[in-house]
Amino acid sequence: MSEILEAIFRRRAIRAFDPVEIPDTVREQILDAARVAPSSFNVQPYQFYWVESPEMKTRAARLCMGQAPAETASELVVAVADIGSWQATVQGQLEWMRREGFSENKISESARKAKLAKWFFMQGWFGILGALKWAILWVVHFRKIIGSVPVARQGLFKWARKSTSLACENLIIAAEALGLNTCPMEGFDGADSRSSWDFRRELMRS
Numbered sequence: 001m002s003e004i005l006e007a008i009f010r011r012r013a014i015r016a017f018d019p020v021e022i023p024d025t026v027r028e029q030i031l032d033a034a035r036v037a038p039s040s041f042n043v044q045p046y047q048f049y050w051v052e053s054p055e056m057k058t059r060a061a062r063l064c065m066g067q068a069p070a071e072t073a074s075e076l077v078v079a080v081a082d083i084g085s086w087q088a089t090v091q092g093q094l095e096w097m098r099r100e101g102f103s104e105n106k107i108s109e110s111a112r113k114a115k116l117a118k119w120f121f122m123q124g125w126f127g128i129l130g131a132l133k134w135a136i137l138w139v140v141h142f143r144k145i146i147g148s149v150p151v152a153r154q155g156l157f158k159w160a161r162k163s164t165s166l167a168c169e170n171l172i173i174a175a176e177a178l179g180l181n182t183c184p185m186e187g188f189d190g191a192d193s194r195s196s197w198d199f200r201r202e203l204m205r206s
Contacts, residue, residue, distance in 0.1 A: 007177035033174030039163035069183035081160035
């Protein structure tokens with residue numbers, strides 16, 4: 001059995017952790033594994049925040065409703081589905097292509113696709129563009145069976161959460177393969193929205 005399969009079958013959600021030190025090199029490997037997860041159009045509509053300071057970890061655990069895994073974990077990683085991150089992702093991909101020596105034709109082709117992709121995310125005032133996209137797809141469906149795409153903001157968030165879940169799975173399996181236990185947590189105090197937004201802004205600044 002391959003090491004990856006061993007890690008998949010060995011993984012368990014651990015509810016209480018012993019303190020361990022995670023080297024920076026291991027952290028980068030785990031995050032790199034998350035970054036290469038598949039996503040629609042390779043847009044990667046998510047952000048990962050590695051919570052480091054004890055104060056921030058305490059606040060994160062409180063927002064996770066005081067769950068034992070959050071309170072005892074040596075490190076916390078916050079995954080955020082972010083439909084607004086696509087522009088930074090596209091720019092990063094174009095910069096990577098230039099560094100790696102891709103031809104100008106390939107770079108130009110990717111840039112053109114990126115300009116078309118923005119219409120996938122744009123909703124317009126009061127969602128008017130989303131409604132227009134829905135109407136166009138509804139008409140096209142009469143002539144040809146095509147895949148449905150999210151046209152409203154709520155649909156985009158659902159789409160982003162699915163890609164985020166795939167990235168989280170990569171992160172968890174990578175951690176297990178590197179000898180680290182994990183516990184995915186969904187329980188979150190969404191009612192305390194102000195604290196949640198303040199927490200995220202602080203994460204982005206740190």
